Amino acid sequence: MLELGKTAAPATDLIKDVTEANFMADVIEASNEVPVIVDFWATWCGPCRTLGPLLESAVTKAKGAVKMAKIDVDQNQRLAQALAQQGLPLQSIPTVVAFVKGRPVDMFQGAVPASEIDAFIKRAIEQAGGDPSGGLDDALAAAEEMLAEGSVADAAQVFGAVLQEDPENATAFAGLARCHLAMDDVDQAEAVLNGAPAAISHDPQLEAVRAQIELARQAANSGPLDELRAKVEADPADLQARFDLAQALHAAGQVQEAVDQLLDLFRRDREWNDGAAKAQLFTIFDALKANDPIALHGRRKLSSMIFA
Template identity: 40%
Template sequence: MSDTDKAAVEAFRRDVVDPSRTQLVIVDFWAEWCGPCKQLTPIIEKVCADYAAKGVKLVKVNVDENKFIAAQFRVQSIPTVYAVFQGQPVADLSQARTEGQLKQYLDQLLSQLPVASEEKDQLEEIAPLIAMGEELLTGGEHERALSVFDQIAQMLPDNAEVASGQARALVGLARLDDAEAVLAALPDDIAKDHAIDRARAAIALARDARPVADLSGVEARVAANPDDHEARFELAGGLMANGERDRAAEELLEMIRRDREWNDGAARAQLLTLFEATGLEDPWVAAQRRKLSQILFA
């Protein structure tokens, strides 16, 4: 091995192998004369920069200056792009030629590998704070919950769980436009997260809610005619608006039992929205789902 090759190997060890012990290192083999390389360069540089906090590092290897390294990776054409973790190639990313394709590959790899990252460290740090915010929301302390989630958002912006907490706290304070503005400001990939669906459901329920000080009139209509679905649906809405979640669910379940197709399945749709707003992992939702299943499959 020539001195030049030895220097290249040492540089590769320093720049790629050692960092890959904890990071996902993307190795881009390229050359000045390569047209497709020039097209790919801005894409791969942008995506790797976006994913730096997730533990992704980009290393570019000029094949003309590093023939020995290129040969070790059996590079036959360029651009060739490999993902390296713990000193070993774990994926060939050469077919990813768009930002979306490259992000999809990286997301998959990061979900499977124990890559260390600033983002993971931050998530571990804020997890107890998110739990505190959720506890305050459950207890109806919406102003305090909003303060907690706002502080977390300053530490970790554009996080789905945090944005969901902010929005749901704002819903609890009847600030629905502000809640929608929080969600509207999120990047597209974050806005698709399930936690954001929960916040949207909470907003939808609040938009439809009509608090009723005295439900005795509509309760009397339902008692007089249990099949008056319009009255029962109104009663369920009033109960939800008044914070009586259990009774609201009971009325919606009774509607589904009596006529699941009424108004294009409005009762079931409203019940599912209530589930989403509460949180699909919540034990209360699990119990209500069992009741729904018993009705649907009886």
């Protein structure tokens, strides 16, 4: 499991068998610190045997952001009756109740899928004013900083660890793919994106990396910058040369100059090569951050040309 700024509490501290004797201490008082998820169950209850391990797994995964109390209603009938008299519907089990600040704030009954358990725990953490991400945002921010500073391998390790905690984290998938791009491993970057779950496959962050991959492949085949520049200067109407120059400029890190060349090409002939200039501009814009000045100004200029 990934350590995200704090040490996970031992399982014995996170998950306890609770009786009438320690209910006040381990549920009511403990819920003043973190939410306590109480599982009311019985040994004869089939759905309880299904639900219990899922609850324990979800609580453990939260790394101390919640705790769990297991109450056998047959062994604690007086406690169950007292809670029922206070309004908790314990006639059917399993019943799972989230306690925050000493009072019940949410509940469900019956065996539910893991996704609903995760959502239930997330709500409890949020109601307690905690961070339901369990510190993943901090880990992602640290990985981004590592990548920006050139510690690519370390960044890749953190992004990968986040994915172990949250297999549908689009930010981590995109970050891991960008790490491989930074190591000039375009094929592996593409493989990372191809491995993303369908639920996040069209996330804007992943689409941005796909655009970066396409540009990286183009860069590998771009022509000599000086020769292409001279060719365009010699014949400004040579649109293929201008397009090739734009690709070479982008490969050289001259993104604004590449955009300018493509905008000029679009102005000269917007339909050239099935609208290749516009398509290339969109690829460049998609690869940039949404608030990047080059993308913002470039989109504005392109729009003004399209609707002129």
